[in-house]
Amino acid sequence: MEAFHFATTTDLSELSVHVKIDRLDGHQKPIPYSVLLKRPDLRHRASNTNPHSELYVTAQIWADSKPLTVEVQTVYKSFKNARIWSEWLPLPITYASLPVSAQIAITVWDLSPAEDKDSDKHAVPFGGTTISLFDKDNTLRKGRQRCRIHRFKPADGLSNTTTPWVIPPARKGRNDAPQEHAVDEQIAEMERLEELLKKQEMGDIPENPWLDKLVFRKMEKIKDKALEAEHAAINRRKSQSNGTDGLSGQDPEADLFYLDIELPRFDHSIVFTDIEYPPPPVSDIKLSSDSEIRLRPPPEVSFGPGIGTDDAEAGRLIRIYDPEIGRRANPAEDKHRELMRSQQTDSLDRDRRPNVHVRDKLFALIDRGPLDELTAQERDEIWKFRYFLSTRKRALTKFVKSVNWHNDNEARQAAPMLDKWAEIDVDDALELLGPQFDHRVVRSYAVERLKKAGNDELQLYLLQLVQALKYEAAGDGDDSSLARFLITRAADSLALGNFLHWYLSVEASDNSVDQAEHYRMLFIKVAYEFHTELDNTAEGRDRRKTLRRQSELLTVIGRLSKDVREGSGDRTTKYQRLKKALADPRNELISFEPLPLPLDPSIMINGIYPDDCNVLKSSLMPIVLNFRTTDNKKYPFIFKTGDDLRQDQLVIQIITLMDQLLKKENLDLKLTPYRILATGPVTGAFQFIPSMSLAAALSKHKGSLLSYLRANNPDEAAPLGVRKEAMDTYIKSCAGYSVITYLLGVGDRHLDNLLVSPDGRFFHVDFGYILGRDPKPYAPQMKIAPQMIEGMGGMDHPNYLAFKEYCLTAWSTLRKSSNLILNLFALMKEANIQDIKVEREGSVKKVEQRMWLGKSEAEAGREFEKLIEESVADRWAGFIDLAHDVMQRLRG
Incomplete structure (x- = not known):
């Protein structure tokens, strides 16, 4: 006895279901003129005008009277002598995910230039069929299948389907006409030949090319005769009946059609197997001492080290000491591997x-x-x-x-x-x-x-x-x-x-x-x-002197920043004090020997403009300075005391890296990774980008960000009155920062830390909360303010679609570099950075979770597009922005 080999559906976890739509065979009865007088629209249906008209086929997986997938459709094909598609359709579900009751609902669609009265569509059902994927032995069907088409009905896919692929033979009486028995014999011969053809396709019958051609021609003739005979028998049985179909005025049983399909073949039989989940853990629910009556005292237990005996709420659960708990590996397995x-x-x-x-x-x-x-x-x-x-x-x-x-x-x-x-x-x-x-x-x-x-x-x-x-x-x-x-x-x-x-x-x-x-x-x-x-x-000794001079310069600036922050007086008084200190010759800030800027060593500075400074309106009172470069240009520079900028430095470094990764794929999203450098645990400096917060821009331009862009980049010929380059820059930068801040879990987003520059560059600042942390409740995962969309022209404008496309492209590109990004965060696990040390082991996992690496590219893309839509429509985020604006006004 040969060994029986088979596989289970769970072994096909990554293989999607496929079905091949091969050909449609059958006979159609001409429409009587009496019907055409009542329904003149039937004259224009493609199948009524041409026996080889263009039809298309849809397939869908159903189970337990519910659809499991969306419909898939054949491509357009023009037929000459026969309706042959010979096309494989991939269905969006794997074999491992199929239940045992899964069925394929296949519908052949006819076309008409006149709209159908019932559906108001130009596509009307030519016929449908429903075939189960598993047979009565729970074995996956494979190979060629011949399915009966039920005319004028779409495949329903129900458990008790009205469009079965096989119609059981009617019971024969003693007085049946001899013609009926002859028809049965012809159909049985056709089915016998089809079974032999299946065996040859499976390799059970050897091929003989010259003889097979003759046999195939003979089989086609036998099949055509069998179809004609079966069609004639159906018409005879219906000759005494006047039942008509409500759709077309025709008897749906008067036309006989079969659809040949093909299911994938496997080396072994595929048997349905349900997914086995691991058993649930033992419950650790503690019962109170009076929650139930104990009929007998609990047994005596010898507790191991570290387990106390004073737990009065242990209930009926008995805890014992397991000496292997806490071991990193099984010693027996370690010995075996060694x-x-x-x-x-x-x-x-x-x-x-x-x-x-x-x-x-x-x-x-x-x-x-x-x-x-x-x-x-x-x-x-x-x-x-x-x-x-x-x-x-x-x-x-x-x-x-x-x-x-x-x-x-x-x-x-x-x-x-x-x-x-x-x-x-x-x-x-x-x-x-x-x-x-x-x-x-x-x-x-x-x-x-x-x-x-x-x-x-x-x-x-x-x-x-x-x-x-x-x-x-x-x-x-x-x-x-x-x-x-x-x-x-x-x-x-x-x-x-x-x-x-x-x-x-x-x-x-x-x-x-x-x-x-x-x-x-x-x-x-x-x-x-x-x-x-x-x-x-x-050369190294000169460079060491340069580093020492940089330290001296930043030490002086740090002392001035601390004096401004801790000194008395309002912001105007602090500004005057800073201006005077910068001009004091003893600080040697007005002019000095050329020195590489610590933020960007490629820029050489040789002094500070004492009159061009400022004190920002903030609790830490950061100061704004303007360095003079060796080519007599200004380099705006912000110095901050009292805040650890290492977290902001990390975020800007990752944004810079992501900008490089996107540009390698020819995707320049006009990001603004400004320079930032922590010079001490509570001091640091960063580059000042001339810009305006969204809150300030909206306040100045009557609540319209589009008006801000139009005022700085006017172009009457452009669709929204904004210069095309500026609008493209704005859309791309909005998309880039929306994706990146989502991946990094940047929190505490409001209109005061979302900035836009006059040339349209949008960017984020102030990264005090990352990795999903946020001081506000119900904060959105992705910050896409309605004002940002308004600046593009609104959700109905084509710019919004371009924004979503840039988001999806950037998302897909950065997912491909997930290993690099995750490894960089893994190296920072022991860093003394605020939001990383909250949960060192989980910090990298939070970044990984936002990349959805467990999902396919298509599935992740659909989920991410859904996230964009939800973020845009998030009204709670708008309420948070409003509450923040109110609080800022009260503080002011």
Whole structure:
């Protein structure tokens, strides 16, 4: 007896349902003139004017009398001699998601230039059929199927369908005419030949090309005769009946049509299997002592260490001590893996190749995000086929995770594989510098990959690389390949050296309780080694003097900012005091030797304009200065005391990175990632962008942002009176910041921290709340104020559709770089940043959740478009803006 092989529907978790619409065969009775006189519109129906008219077919999955999917439709096709589509239709559902009662409702649609009286549409049902996907044995149907078409009815898909694909034969009486028996014999012969054709298609009957052509011609003739005979028999049975169809005045049983379809074939039978969910955990609900009557005393229990016996509300649940709780792994599994990998199997593993099922499983593991954990079985599979995977660069991080690097024997086998692996990208190298990879070999390999990155690219990740120093093996920077690499590259680059100096200075001067003392000493040590490296060359010594002069300059400015904030008097008095201090020669601010600007070392400054300054209206009273550049231009500069700008610095760095990622895909969304630099734990500076808050713009232009854009960029020939370049800039920047602030979970959004510049650039400032935190209740996930849409011309204007398209494109583009973004946030888990230290482990997960990586591209796109629509229509967000405006007026 042969072994029975089968698969289950749960094995087809990623395969969508398909059905092939092949051909339509049948006979149609001409419409009597008496009917045409009553219904002249029937004269124009395509199927009544031409036996090979253009029809189209729709298919839809139903189950339990409810539709499970939307309809899919065949493409337009012109027929000559027969109605043959031969088209596969993909249905938007996987086999694993099908219930056992699933059916395909297939409708053939006729066309008419005159609207149908019942549906008011130009498409009327030619006929329909409903076929179940599983047979009576719960086995998936496959191969060619011949479905009876019920004329003038759309397929209903109901459990007790009125359009079944097979009509059971009528019971025969003794007095049945001989013609009826002849018809049955012809139909039975046609069905027998179709079964043989199925077997040949399945490979059970060998092919013979020259003989098969003759057989197929003969089968076509037999099929046509059988159809004619069956059609004639139906007309005879209906000859005494006058029942008509209300749609067309015709008898729906007078016409006979069959639709040939084809379902996918599999190597084995596919049996329906329901999804098995893990059992629910044991309830931990505590019952009060008087909640129920106990008929017998509870048994005596010996409690383990750490479990008290004074819980009077334990109820009937008995807690016992499990000595394995708290273990990170099963010791038996660890021992098994160690024994298996300790064997000298390199020669065998080198030539080992996975089968198709295992290969697809391995490729799926590679595509998973950096935050997904690998099971013990998955780690064993990756180790087993490590040589096969070594040609795929994305697999290296998964391989490193599958190795126990604390086991010397296992690490000794794995280390040579790193050099043989395909060269990884920078985002994977950043992952290998995370906290879970503490082996020197792994981190050194990641550093070697970073050495191939240019200075501009390295500067984008420098903030995270400084934080990655915390994860070095010794914890104090001794023999750190990453620290040595950063020092060497920064000593050779003005820009890298500038930012490395300030990033290390801020961390080294952080004496708060949230910064561990050994971390602070680590940054002091690396900073010392960096300046020692600079002293080795004459150019380096000059650069060290430059960094010292920068520190002196910002120290003076910081003292002035603190005096303004803590000094007495109103804002006008503070402004006059600041202006006088800037002009004081003792501060040496009016003119000095050219110096690279700490915010942007590519800009050289040589003084400050003392008369062109300001004190902003804010609780911390930040000051606005204007530096004089060496080419006699102004560089506006804001200095703030009393606020930790490291969180804002991180957000701007991520926005800058995302801007670069979008531009690589030729998508310039006109973002404004202004420069920002934390110069201390509670001090910092950022670039001032000439702009106006939305609240101020609306107040000045009578509540219309469009009027603001029109006033600054007039063009009477443009559709909205706004210069086209300015409107495009506004739409693109609105889309870019809407997507990015959603991904980063930026909160506390109101019209005072949404800014717009005269040239139409829209941007966000003040990132005091990120990763989903927000001081206001019911805050929207995505901030799209109605005033922003009004500036585009409203929701009915084509600009709004362009805005949504830019949003979806940016969303899709950034999702493709999810690994890089998540790895950068993972490196910041131990940073002393306000919203990260609230939940260090969950901070990266919050970013991952907003990318919806578990959903397909199409599904995520639909959900994101729905989120945009909901955000635009969110009235509660408008109420929050109104309440904020009222509070600001009361404070003013």
